[in-house]
Each structure stands twice: as C-alpha cells, then as structure tokens.
Amino acid sequence: MINIAICDDEQVYRDEIESLIFECNAEFCAVDKFCCGKDLFESGKTYDLVFLDIELPDNLGVDIAKNLKAINKDIIIFFITNYTQYISEAFKSMPFQYLVKPIDSKLFKEEFNRALKLYFSLNESLHITWNKQEIVLKIKEIVYIEHYSRKIKIITVSGNVQYASGNMAYFEDKLSPYYFVRIHNGFLLNLRYLKQIIKYTAVIEGGELPISKKYIKNLKNKYSEKLTGIKI
Secondary structure (H helix, E strand, O other): OEEEEEEOOOHHHHHHHHHHHHHOOOOOEEEEEEOOHHHHHHOOOOOOEEEEEOEEOOEEHHHHHHHHHHHOOOOEEEEEEOOHHHHHHHHHHOOOEEEEOOOOHHHHHHHHHHHHHHHHHHOOEEEEEEOOEEEEEEHHHEEEEEEEOOEEEEEEOOOOEEEEOOOHHHHHHHHHHHOEEEEEOOEEEEHHHEEEEEOOEEEEOOEEEEOOOOOHHHHHHHHHHHHOOOOO
C-alpha cells in the first residue's frame, strides 16, 4: 500500500486531487487529506507521496517539505501552487513536480503515473550470486559497483561490501533504469548518491570516484536529466 497525503487549505483542491488519483486506477493507494501542515505532522504517519500546497495558513510548503524529507528521504513531493514567486526557493527541496492551479488533469495523470514508477523502482531489489549463494540487495541502497581484481564489488550506503558473479556490462544493463551510470571502465555509479562533479572526479557520500574522459559527457547529461525532470 502506498501512503499518500494531500495537504491544501482549499477543500476543492483536496477533493479534486483525491478524485484524480483514483481515476488513475490507484486502488493500492491510501489517501489522507489535511488542511494544514500541523495536522499533517500530528497524524504521526510516514507518507510515500505528498501533494503539498506551497502556501499554507500555518507554514510555507517548502519548510514542510524539508521536514518531510528528514523523516523519509525517498518521499515524492508534488508542490501545488499558483504562487510562482516561491518556485526558486522550492527547488532547494528537490520536489518531484509542480502542479499549477487550476490543475491540468492530463498533466496530473501523466506525472502521477511517473511518480508511481519511481516509487516502485525505489523499492525493487537486485538478486546476485556469490559462492553459489543467492543474495538480495535493495537497489536504492547500492552506492556504486566496481570491477575489482576480476570480481564485481558492490558498495552499499551502510558501507557494507558485497561481491558478486557477473560483469560490468550485465550490471550496467540491469541497473540503467534506476539511474545507474557508467563513469569509468571500472565503476558504475548510482546518481542518487552523486553530490558534485569536479573536473574528472565524482564526489559522492563518503568519498570520491574517478570519471574517465570517455564517460564524462554522458554522466553530465544523465545527472542533469535526473535533476530537471520537472515541468512547470
């Protein structure tokens, strides 16, 4: 079950968004509606996806978004707005999408279905084998994959190292739909953990990885694509 919150001080928009969600045949979604940020947080629930008015009576949506991301790093946030002056500030919260009032139902359905694909991709697993044993890893927890001493070495966000059978071409093909990008003959990086590109160095959480000249252009394009999937 996907937990969705709609937080808007206008009931007409709360009801409209709820109706549009279920027009997308999303019976597997549980929807809660709130008129302010205070009620949203006092519910005590952790949400997977939130439709958030950018200006609420008790707070700005951008501040609420920051708090929601502190609770759930993977939360998917839609900002609902007719106040374009807040958009530059809201970009810092890395929202998934902006929906401008009045809501375009066609765009809503397209972007909601795109959000569902992202949600499911974040919760998929990678099955690998090592020493004839099958091991299951959450894809979103893999930081990078390295071809190391004729072996495949997988580094996770917790710092654990797992070895696997196979080759880099196999893992590149398998993981490319989840924003994994080849940055070097020996490295496949999850863009989720890329912080910055400095010349031919990828700055990631907890360290740095080399980027080869062969892959730098594609890496920059993919990173930009990941950051700018927003349509206003």
